[in-house]
Amino acid sequence: MRLPRTLGAAAAAAVTLAVPTIPGAAAAVTPALPTIPGAAAAVPLAAAGVPAAAGPDGFATVAGHGQATTTGGAGGPTVTVTTAAAFLDHIARPGPYVVQVSGTIALPVGAHDGMHPVASDKTIVGLGPGAALTGGGLTVGLPVDEDLTTPPPAAVHNVIIRNLRFSGSPDDLINVQMFSHHIWIDHNDFSDGDDGAVDIKRGSDLITVSWNRFHDHDKTLLLGHDDDNAAQDAGRLRVTYHHNFFDGSDQRNPRVRFAPLVHVYNNYYLDNSYGIASTNDAGLFVEGNYFVSVNNPGRVDFSGPLGRMVQRDNILVDCNHAIETRGTVAEPRTFYPYTADRAASVPTIVPAGAGTGKV
Template sequence: MWTRLVRTTLVIALSSSAVVLGPSQAGALQAVADGFASVNALGQNGTTGGAGGSTVTATTTAQFLDYIARPEPLVVQVRGTITLPTGTSDGMHNVKSHKTIIGLGTDATLVGGGLNIGLPANDRITSPPPDTVHNVIIRNLTMTGATDDLINVQMFSHHIWIDHNTFANGDDGAVDIKRGSDFVTVSWNRFHDHDKTMLLGHDDDNGAQDIGRLRVTYHHNYFDGSDQRNPRVRFGSPVHVYNNYYRDNSYGVASTMNAGIVLEGNYFFSVNNPGRVDFSGDLGRMVARDNILVECNHEIETRGSVVEPRTFYPYTPHRAAEVPTVVPAGAGTGKI
């Protein structure tokens, strides 16, 4: 039987420059991509999605699948519930570059299938091809009931922003990022009633595609009973996991295959293993600071050093003690 650890004041102090937002302000202020999705790299200056293109509204499956497959920039608004067919793709539907997919109101929902952001998987390709999918924004959607992943990002896709969505009940991952993808931010989402939440790097043998890539920011997400992989990371470095709220999970973050994670300002409540570097495969690296652990069975495992995220982008975290209030109030659909 595990021994309960209580850490109500593990580490609270943060930079004196931190700005404290009330719950009503938490999600509303963020209207542009931040974190790694904001970085000027790979010929893309930040993540703008369909900005500059037409705005269209999808209310049917046919409309939605047509719009996300078009080559030009588009802002695709989703109204109501759209069912994504399984067909021959196991329910995964391709999103082209320069798209913003955004739900209208509080009830925009994709059900039954998932979104694939990336070219077909090919192990022989070890550097970004010229037609790599990039510059995609997905916001304010509920995604549930997929027969595979809810969102899959793969094959060197870059500058992707996944923000203020609600994910539940997918058969595999909720948001998986793999095969050399880069410069991604996953922010202000709620994950619930889901098992294997997020992979970052899909396989221990995929270093040829992943080493030097998989730079992802995870911030202000609500892991609301989502069991594991929140996220489970291979190779990616640096990976920035900050100001997330973990509640009733078997484990929070796992770092393996020399991945490098900065775990900062998170709040863990009733999590068996908040952070691990000794998990499976080669050991990872983890720098942990300013996190709070309450009723957790193990401490956070730390190892090695990691390049600071501030060398890539500026950010101002909340204090960890504020996370249980700020994150549930601002994360998920209907909060922008």
């Protein structure tokens, strides 16, 4: 069954991530990011007519919680790490750092099921198309405190994660929690985690997840902790998901609770049991996506209270159900500028541009 078309590419406000050299820094210091040395096998997005974003876009650029936009480790030292010890040391340090990952780093399981904390003001970026983190995941956020219902001053913020392959975690691959804000997760490859690929919950806010490939994974993107967590989540969880390739990732692409506005545009869905689910009065604006062989592309009648969903210019091919719509949702342009690509172009530009080795 075929349904309409759409718009979609992310108009990114360029953020120059220039960083100074520092005496004694572990290894190579690059004068600027996100030009990544060693990415010889990179497939330039320009070849597909899509320039790679120099900086974040979407909700990660919206001012709030005392932060103007997302710059990551800009202004701090750049270090290149090749071991788990060096990697975990630098991502947990105070202050801005650009942490470049060279090769494959196996993360230890440790006492927290393989999840390792990331501190504020960090850019974590892989060098070339083969940089990888295996056997564990990253937690962007303070430890869970169920009694905390307002953002604490020490909430983790201003984190960029790009150009990395994540696989094999016994828990999540990336977990964003406890009122973390201004996070940009871009051009990564996610597979084979035991729980979520990128879970965002417990009051986290102002986040963009863009140009990632998700494959060989079940529960992909959880947004909102559970049906009883309105005290932390309601009015927050504003996230932009764009130009991601859901390549056979089975479900939760994303599955949303409580968020007032989630913008899902220009994503490519291929062979999924369901695409998007909105519950607990979450508001999803779904536009310019391309769904192929997806049983339920978009749902509001799901588990838990009904959500809201508005759809515009999406294309459905060989899907068993239409996108369910309900209620009204604010226009994303109320919050940030963007330009959507035509939905018909999504099956070409998204596989060509999503994942690692493309920035």
